[in-house]
Amino acid sequence: MMVKALMNRIGYLGLWFLNICAAVGRAAWFFTQILSWGAGFKAPFKRLLIQIYQLGVLSLPIILVAGLFVGMVLALQGYHILVSYGSQEAVGQMVALSLLREFSPVMTALLFAGRAGSALTAEIGLMKTTEQLSAMEIMGVDPFKRVMAPRLWGGIITLPLLTLMFSVLGIYGGAFVAVEMLGIYDGSYWGNMQNSVEFYEDIVKGVVKSVVFAVTVSWIAIFHGWNAIPTSQGISRATTATVVQASLAILALDFVLTAVMLGGF
Amino acid sequence: MENFAELNELSFSRDGRLIFDGINLKIPKGKVTAILGPSGTGKTTLLRLISGQLKPDSGDILVDGLSVPRLSRGDLFALRKRLSLLFQSGALFTDMNVFENVAFSLREHTRLPEHMIRDLVLLRLQSVGLRGACEHMPSQLSGGMARRVALARSMALDPELIMYDEPFTGQDPISMAVLVKLIRSLNDQLSLTSILVSHDVEEALSISDQVYVLSHGRVIGEGTPEQVRQSQNAELKQFLFGHVDGPVSFHYPSKPLEQEVLPL
Ligand SMILES: Nc1ncnc2c1ncn2[C@@H]1O[C@H](COP(=O)(O)OP(=O)(O)OP(=O)(O)O)[C@@H](O)[C@H]1O
Numbered sequence: 272m273m274v275k276a277l278m279n280r281i282g283y284l285g286l287w288f289l290n291i292c293a294a295v296g297r298a299a300w301f302f303t304q305i306l307s308w309g310a311g312f313k314a315p316f317k318r319l320l321i322q323i324y325q326l327g328v329l330s331l332p333i334i335l336v337a338g339l340f341v342g343m344v345l346a347l348q349g350y351h352i353l354v355s356y357g358s359q360e361a362v363g364q365m366v367a368l369s370l371l372r373e374f375s376p377v378m379t380a381l382l383f384a385g386r387a388g389s390a391l392t393a394e395i396g397l398m399k400t401t402e403q404l405s406a407m408e409i410m411g412v413d414p415f416k417r418v419m420a421p422r423l424w425g426g427i428i429t430l431p432l433l434t435l436m437f438s439v440l441g442i443y444g445g446a447f448v449a450v451e452m453l454g455i456y457d458g459s460y461w462g463n464m465q466n467s468v469e470f471y472e473d474i475v476k477g478v479v480k481s482v483v484f485a486v487t488v489s490w491i492a493i494f495h496g497w498n499a500i501p502t503s504q505g506i507s508r509a510t511t512a513t514v515v516q517a518s519l520a521i522l523a524l525d526f527v528l529t530a531v532m533l534g535g536f
Numbered sequence: 537m538e539n540f541a542e543l544n545e546l547s548f549s550r551d552g553r554l555i556f557d558g559i560n561l562k563i564p565k566g567k568v569t570a571i572l573g574p575s576g577t578g579k580t581t582l583l584r585l586i587s588g589q590l591k592p593d594s595g596d597i598l599v600d601g602l603s604v605p606r607l608s609r610g611d612l613f614a615l616r617k618r619l620s621l622l623f624q625s626g627a628l629f630t631d632m633n634v635f636e637n638v639a640f641s642l643r644e645h646t647r648l649p650e651h652m653i654r655d656l657v658l659l660r661l662q663s664v665g666l667r668g669a670c671e672h673m674p675s676q677l678s679g680g681m682a683r684r685v686a687l688a689r690s691m692a693l694d695p696e697l698i699m700y701d702e703p704f705t706g707q708d709p710i711s712m713a714v715l716v717k718l719i720r721s722l723n724d725q726l727s728l729t730s731i732l733v734s735h736d737v738e739e740a741l742s743i744s745d746q747v748y749v750l751s752h753g754r755v756i757g758e759g760t761p762e763q764v765r766q767s768q769n770a771e772l773k774q775f776l777f778g779h780v781d782g783p784v785s786f787h788y789p790s791k792p793l794e795q796e797v798l799p800l
Pocket residue numbers: 550551555573574575576577578579580581582624
């Protein structure tokens with residue numbers, strides 16, 4: 272009896288593992304299918320612009336406000352640490368570096384997963400549930416190219432731009448706290464920052480991170496929409512799965528990328 | 537008589553339940569073929585098989601000489617440009633208005649100038665009586681209206697084969713009569729091939745050239761509407777005339793009621 276129950280458990284574990292392998296395989300195949308531009312230039316470009324608006328412009332308010340507050344908090348915390356070494360003048364450098372290297376790519380990607388990723392999943396899941404994707408297929412139009420590809424590219428283009436804007440707002444937020452509230456000389460806030468931030472080491476590497484996050488979040492979101500069980504409960508589960516998996520993927524990838532970039536191995 | 541589509545010894549099952557058990561169907565070119573059958577026999581499934589969205593377990597589906605289950609993805613999409621399917625649910629694109637829905641395949645598959653697209657779309661909408669609603673979004677339409685827009689959309693590109701899945705559901709007597717005439721006249725004027733799936737036995741028989749009646753995964757009756765009407769097959773008669781008692785059960789396969797419900 273005991274042995275049989277145990278064998279059952281092991282069997283379930285195996286099945287669970289196989290299911291995960293199958294899902295990853297499907298997702299990988301799916302990615303190759305949606306990584307296309309489509310025929311011609313004008314029509315796909317127009318669809319891309321619509322997605323840049325949907326995913327990017329509509330996410331701006333939350334990204335800008337969040338950037339401002341994160342920059343302000345960083346300045347406040349940084350000041351209180353640095354002041355005990357008497358080096359509070361370096362707060363500008365600290366704010367800029369932590370934003371560009373870590374906070375902007377990660378926070379923006381997390382917010383993007385919650386704001387735009389969930390919307391993508393729900394939208395595509397609903398199109399599937401109401402047979403709009405089937406209808407398109409039967410009309411000889413490939414929904415991978417027509418519906419999903421522009422959304423993937425839209426995500427890949429907008430997230431890095433949003434990340435840069437997050438940094439800009441964060442740096443201004445930090446300046447406001449450091450200079451206006453804590454009384455740091457504004458020449459040293461900006462001057463220290465300019466001396467220490469390097470274009471390749473800090474800005475480019477941050478952008479590279481955000482591109483990786485953009486691919487990951489958009490891919491996960493679109494896949495879950497396409498893969499959703501066509502019911503209202505199926506869509507709600509798919510949306511949750513998108514946010515949870517995308518967030519965890521961002522954090523895990525951030526560790527890997529940081530380790531590689533700092534050459535810690 | 538040439539056949540536009542043929543189903544040969546087709547079997548298909550879903551979740552272990554056999555839906556088609558080796559059926560043979562011939563869809564003659566240029567004719568209207570009606571497919572009738574009780575709810576849940578697999579009429580919608582059949583249309584999805586013909587359009588290549590589902591793959592049969594065994595048997596073959598030929599559309600214009602091409603074996604649909606064996607086509608590559610690219611060839612399948614090329615073939616589908618010549619087919620069209622009116623979905624049971626309408627399946628309008630909810631992010632486009634009525635005009636853009638009807639214009640969709642014209643824009644995707646042709647390079648017609650804008651004024652020609654406009655004229656074609658308005659003509660299609662006129663024929664289903666909804667030219668005045670071309671600015672509406674799908675959410676602003678009633679169920680019957682949405683279905684008529686979907687009908688206009690499926691005719692837009694002059695397909696060679698149109699499959700109608702329950703086109704008459706939710707139509708009042710007037711629009712029903714208009715649609716019946718429209719389907720027939722479209723078929724004759726553009727020399728299309730039409731497959732009409734319907735529960736409205738009288739309407740379907742009145743416009744079709746050939747009828748198949750499906751039940752329990754088999755073809756239980758076929759022939760001209762007259763032949764089908766006159767058939768002595770008990771199962772067929774029960775379906776056509778709507779008798780409650782007879783060989784066809786109204787219930788989905790299940791255990792006897794006494795076993796599942798407590799004795800009263
Ligand atoms: N996605 C699905 N998964 C599993 N079984 C399904 C699915 N869709 C349909 N079926 C089953 O297949 C059978 C045929 O369904 P289908 O929709 O083709 O019936 P139908 O003849 O079109 O019925 P109706 O006249 O009510 O539209 C049904 O018994 C249904 O239970």
